[in-house]
Amino acid sequence: MFSRIVYEDSSAFFTVVAFAFAASIFITISWRAIRMRRPQVEHLENLPFLTPTPACVRDESQSRSAHAGSQTTSEDTPLH
Amino acid sequence: MSAQKTTVEFNDKVVRQFLLASVIWGAVGMLVGVLIAAQLNFWQLNFSTPWLTWSRLRPLHTNAVIFALVGNMMFAGVYYSTQRLVKARLASDFLSQLHFWGWQAIIVSAALTLPFGFTRGQEYGELIWPINLAVVVIWVVFAVNFFWTLARRREPSLYVAIWFYIATIITVAMLYIVNHLSIPTSWTHSYSVFGGVQNALVQWWYGHNAVAFFLTTPILGIMYYYLPKAAGRPVYSYRLSVVHFWSLVFVYIWAGPHHLLNTSLPGWLQDLGMTFSLMLWAPSWGGMLNGLLTLRGAWDKLRTDPVLKFFAAAVTFYGMSTFEGPLLAIKSVNALAHYTDWIIAHVHGGTLGWNGFMAAGMFYWMIPRLWNKPLHSIALANLHFWIGLVGILLYVGAMWTSGITQGLMLNATTEHGTVLTYPNFLDTVNVIRPMMLMRVIGGALYLTGWFLMAYNLWMSVRGAQPVNGTIEVYDEEPAHNSPGSLSVSGWVLNAPVIFCTLGVGFACAWMFGGHFVSVAGLVGTMFCAVVAYTHFEARRKNWGDWYDRLLVSAMPFTVLTFVAVVAGGLIQIIPTIVIHRAANVEDRRQIPYTPLELAGRDLYVREGCYLCHSQMIRTLVPDVLRYGDYSRLGESIYDHPFQWGSKRNGPDLARVGGKYPNVWHLRHLENPRSISAGSNMPNFPWLLSNELDASTISRKIAVQRQLGVPYPQWTDAEIASSMDTQEKLIARDLRESGAYVAPDREIVALIAYLQQLGHFESVVPTGHAPSLAD
Numbered sequence: 001m002f003s004r005i006v007y008e009d010s011s012a013f014f015t016v017v018a019f020a021f022a023a024s025i026f027i028t029i030s031w032r033a034i035r036m037r038r039p040q041v042e043h044l045e046n047l048p049f050l051t052p053t054p055a056c057v058r059d060e061s062q063s064r065s066a067h068a069g070s071q072t073t074s075e076d077t078p079l080h
Numbered sequence: 081m082s083a084q085k086t087t088v089e090f091n092d093k094v095v096r097q098f099l100l101a102s103v104i105w106g107a108v109g110m111l112v113g114v115l116i117a118a119q120l121n122f123w124q125l126n127f128s129t130p131w132l133t134w135s136r137l138r139p140l141h142t143n144a145v146i147f148a149l150v151g152n153m154m155f156a157g158v159y160y161s162t163q164r165l166v167k168a169r170l171a172s173d174f175l176s177q178l179h180f181w182g183w184q185a186i187i188v189s190a191a192l193t194l195p196f197g198f199t200r201g202q203e204y205g206e207l208i209w210p211i212n213l214a215v216v217v218i219w220v221v222f223a224v225n226f227f228w229t230l231a232r233r234r235e236p237s238l239y240v241a242i243w244f245y246i247a248t249i250i251t252v253a254m255l256y257i258v259n260h261l262s263i264p265t266s267w268t269h270s271y272s273v274f275g276g277v278q279n280a281l282v283q284w285w286y287g288h289n290a291v292a293f294f295l296t297t298p299i300l301g302i303m304y305y306y307l308p309k310a311a312g313r314p315v316y317s318y319r320l321s322v323v324h325f326w327s328l329v330f331v332y333i334w335a336g337p338h339h340l341l342n343t344s345l346p347g348w349l350q351d352l353g354m355t356f357s358l359m360l361w362a363p364s365w366g367g368m369l370n371g372l373l374t375l376r377g378a379w380d381k382l383r384t385d386p387v388l389k390f391f392a393a394a395v396t397f398y399g400m401s402t403f404e405g406p407l408l409a410i411k412s413v414n415a416l417a418h419y420t421d422w423i424i425a426h427v428h429g430g431t432l433g434w435n436g437f438m439a440a441g442m443f444y445w446m447i448p449r450l451w452n453k454p455l456h457s458i459a460l461a462n463l464h465f466w467i468g469l470v471g472i473l474l475y476v477g478a479m480w481t482s483g484i485t486q487g488l489m490l491n492a493t494t495e496h497g498t499v500l501t502y503p504n505f506l507d508t509v510n511v512i513r514p515m516m517l518m519r520v521i522g523g524a525l526y527l528t529g530w531f532l533m534a535y536n537l538w539m540s541v542r543g544a545q546p547v548n549g550t551i552e553v554y555d556e557e558p559a560h561n562s563p564g565s566l567s568v569s570g571w572v573l574n575a576p577v578i579f580c581t582l583g584v585g586f587a588c589a590w591m592f593g594g595h596f597v598s599v600a601g602l603v604g605t606m607f608c609a610v611v612a613y614t615h616f617e618a619r620r621k622n623w624g625d626w627y628d629r630l631l632v633s634a635m636p637f638t639v640l641t642f643v644a645v646v647a648g649g650l651i652q653i654i655p656t657i658v659i660h661r662a663a664n665v666e667d668r669r670q671i672p673y674t675p676l677e678l679a680g681r682d683l684y685v686r687e688g689c690y691l692c693h694s695q696m697i698r699t700l701v702p703d704v705l706r707y708g709d710y711s712r713l714g715e716s717i718y719d720h721p722f723q724w725g726s727k728r729n730g731p732d733l734a735r736v737g738g739k740y741p742n743v744w745h746l747r748h749l750e751n752p753r754s755i756s757a758g759s760n761m762p763n764f765p766w767l768l769s770n771e772l773d774a775s776t777i778s779r780k781i782a783v784q785r786q787l788g789v790p791y792p793q794w795t796d797a798e799i800a801s802s803m804d805t806q807e808k809l810i811a812r813d814l815r816e817s818g819a820y821v822a823p824d825r826e827i828v829a830l831i832a833y834l835q836q837l838g839h840f841e842s843v844v845p846t847g848h849a850p851s852l853a854d
Contacts, residue, residue, distance in 0.1 A: 015351045029326040033319040045314035047239040051164035055448040
């Protein structure tokens with residue numbers, strides 16, 4: 001009842017080629033990622049921490065001792 | 081070389097500007113969202129006023145939350161993190177300010193044009209062509225500012241967040257430009273250069289990837305920077321983030337056709353869209369798990385830290401949405417879910433949960449850093465989180481229930497599948513009314529949370545002194561000139577690039593070429609693969625070094641990313657353009673519209689009818705039983721833009737022509753409830769009083785002819801005469817049915833268009849299978 005007239009049967013091949021292409025990209029990238037050296041990985045994963053981004057936070061210890069509005073600045077936690 | 085220590089002050093002013101703009105526009109966009117949700121329950125809220133009508137406000141809502149809320153949030157997040165990751169101030173203060181004010185001007189222009197019916201008639205691509213040009217210019221400004229900053233960077237390595245930003249910038253530019261290619265007919269109107277199935281494919285290639293590369297990749301970049309910062313620990317697995325990036329960027333772009341399953345889109349494209357959508361599960365969940373596992377050892381902070389609460393919930397919603405997306409892309413599931421509220425649930429799980437919560441988390445994290453003042457109230461931020469979360473769950477839960485109910489009812493058949501169980505479309509509308517009301521409540525709760533955040537942020541920054549971040553650096557040569565990076569010749573003239581280029585060239589010859597060229601292409605591809613593998617085995621280290629150096633070279637990396645995203649687009653679009661011709665229309669071909677019908681069609685687009693009514697009867701038994709014979713490829717080939725639609729708040733209109741008398745349409749458009757009791761469609765009374773503007777119709781027909789629609793070389797007088805004759809015929813028919821309306825009113829043109837829908841000329845299939853090279 002709903003059979004379509006499809007003129008471009010040969011185009012069905014694209015799906016298979018595309019899948020194989022994408023799979024090869026995925027495998028290649030995974031292989032490259034797995035083989036990354038540990039120092040390289042450590043350097044890259046710590047990039048966000050190389051530039052400090054201090055935040056102004058309430059100093060709870062002082063605020064408990066009647067300095068309710070006092071503020072302090074906290075640095076990012078150093079990592080490695 | 082002696083290096084001097086110097087202090088770099090970051091440009092955080094533009095970050096603050098984008099942050100505040102996002103909060104304000106977000107409130108506006110979501111307020112409109114709550115209003116249009118309420119309009120679906122209470123039609124009276126349309127106020128019978130053109131610019132307050134649902135179908136004109138819906139594009140305003142979607143454009144506002146996508147381009148204004150998420151756009152501004154993205155720019156704030158990108159500019160803040162990029163400066164710190166590359167240890168350089170933004171390249172140009174002027175470009176930064178131009179970017180900010182230009183983007184806000186675009187948003188204001190959209191807010192002023194969309195409610196007044198100035199639209200291109202394609203979802204998320206509604207803005208008219210002068211605004212499209214402005215978007216392109218401002219996006220280029222953003223790109224120049226960003227890449228210029230990368231060129232001045234002091235950190236040679238590019239963190240994965242930067243990769244996601246690069247992919248965003250180049251892919252959005254490509255998608256936006258291609259999808260908005262149009263020929264203007266006036267200062268406020270244009271026709272897309274793509275028509276029918278081409279237009280459908282390009283539109284959803286754009287629409288799907290607008291979600292991918294505007295709402296996902298930049299936010300993933302933001303996740304990879306801000307989540308580790310907030311948790312105080314590095315990302316769980318940097319290796320996984322590399323796989324996440326490349327596989328996501330490469331695979332996402334192919335999945336657009338899943339928006340067109342079971343339609344008249346060629347079958348192989350539907351298969352392609354479904355296959356790649358299912359493949360998306362892997363990278364998406366890899367990224368989601370990477371985000372959540374970054375919180376390992378920091379879960380206890382979630383009890384007190386609202387920033388981490390928002391981030392954890394956002395990443396969880398990302399996981400849910402990216403599970404649901406591929407699920408909905410399975411053809412059989414799509415048969416139930418498409419055109420229903422389930423899709424609305426899916427979209428809002430992503431936008432409210434992923435985008436909205438990532439935005440909130442980022443804002444709460446940024447405010448104490450950008451104004452050097454603590455957040456006004458942690459408790460209020462926590463309250464925002466819980467109100468927002470309950471709001472999302474109510475919204476999404478209601479829409480899941482509503483969507484599945486709609487799907488089941490609309491597809492239900494009896495008598496061995498030969499009769500519809502619920503033949504009246506309004507049966508489903510009435511059943512889902514409680515769920516639609518629940519959506520309003522959920523949306524209103526979420527909006528309340530947003531207002532709480534706005535208040536909290538305002539109280540935090542009030543009276544505070546804005547501060548710009550600084551960093552001590554050694555003033556030396558920019559990092560991109562370091563020995564590890566690649567020069568332009570270095571990244572082109574090397575084995576991986578040469579072999580890949582040759583391989584792709586041979587493969588194209590194989591697939592697209594004629595007989596001899598195809599065989600030569602096949603042999604060349606195989607030869608190339610063997611030689612490349614042999615070379616790789618012999619010079620393995622060189623290949624590895626090239627990749628490592630590529631990752632610290634911004635421009636070659638950008639080109640590689642562009643190649644990755646463009647591949648999926650080309651392989652879908654080129655064959656469709658090649659086969660899109662009058663001979664390949666299945667067994668039917670569209671009859672070009674008369675001048676009056678074309679004018680009526682433009683009114684249909686202006687009023688946003690396509691947002692509630694599809695014009696695509698799918699190859700599904702219930703669709704055919706309900707609406708008529710399934711739609712053929714050729715029945716919309718001259719539609720610029722196509723109007724297949726993506727949601728059915730009302731029934732499909734593909735074959736509505738001739739189904740009802742003219743007076744039925746007049747009464748129905750004037751007051752739908754006078755014809756269909758219980759309908760929630762707005763009134764369109766102005767169509768009866770507005771005079772049809774026929775001044776540009778000659779130009780419109782000329783442009784249509786330019787686009788390949790086979791119109792004869794009519795003179796202006798012939799066009800006017802044709803319109804006059806058809807107008808008078810319809811007006812006389814209406815008068816005989818007891819409805820007086822002047823022939824030159826807009827309603828007459830719209831009726832002419834509606835009555836033409838479903839008419840076609842038969843074409844005898846030739847049975848010839850043209851090769852793609854023909």
